[in-house]
């Protein structure tokens with residue numbers, strides 16, 4: 001009797017282990033082009049998905065050279081999530097060469113694209129600028145309202161790829177959208193406390209246009225919306241003059257850009273260094289911004305402490 005009981009317990013343990021392995025193997029394989037999309041996909045996919053990312057924490061997705069491991073991840077994926085708006089110029093080649101039939105979902109579908117005005121204007125009289133981003137600003141995730149569009153697009157893509165998980169994906173999305181609503185309110189409250197004349201900063205590249213439009217902080221950047229082109233001496237001189245004449249309080253570094261240019265601008269203009277903003281990438285688990293929500297909270301804290309009267 002006892003032996004039979006122990007045997008059946010052992011058998012049950014084996015069965016549980018086998019079904020857990022089977023479940024792990026059945027997870028939907030998703031590839032996200034960069035860390036912010038991977039975070040959205042994990043929040044919405046929950047434990048039904050296995051999310052790999054191409055450009056990892058601290059990486060610059062404007063300019064990226066895919067690795068053989070990236071090609072393997074894309075080849076194994078059922079769903080590839082991309083930002084679009086010309087952000088990942090290197091990606092279509094990778095997807096083509098992987099040769100699989102993964103669905104490619106564009107997370108910015110339905111977002112009203114911001115035009116790349118600054119760059120168009122600055123270079124209008126010099127030369128025809130040669131960005132490959134179709135003159136749209138790709139950094140749509142910097143407005144929390146847009147992040148909600150990303151979340152809905154990712155939910156729909158996950159449901160299409162894995163209809164059995166529809167209910168779970170809808171439930172996860174609802175919970176996540178509520179967190180984004182709270183985040184959006186907090187950002188608005190924090191900005192409202194700043195003196196209106198101090199709501200302006202310098203950042204390295206033009207990554208905060210959507211944030212600026214949504215929340216009313218002016219961002220001026222020596223580099224355009226892509227990190228592909230470098231700021232010219234003329235761009236830098238113009239920014240230094242602008243800092244002085246408009247009394248811009250702070251200059252920020254970015255986690256994906258070389259800090260030397262901004263340190264020089266701060267030194268020559270007398271503006272203070274406000275710290276680092278997370279523009280195009282999250283950090284790893286140990287860093288200050290391992291998730292999108294952490295990133296926005298970190299940025300607004302850095303901005304408000306530098307700009308408070």
Ligand SMILES: [Zn+2]
Pocket residue numbers: 062139205206207225226227279280
């Ligand atoms: Zn960028």
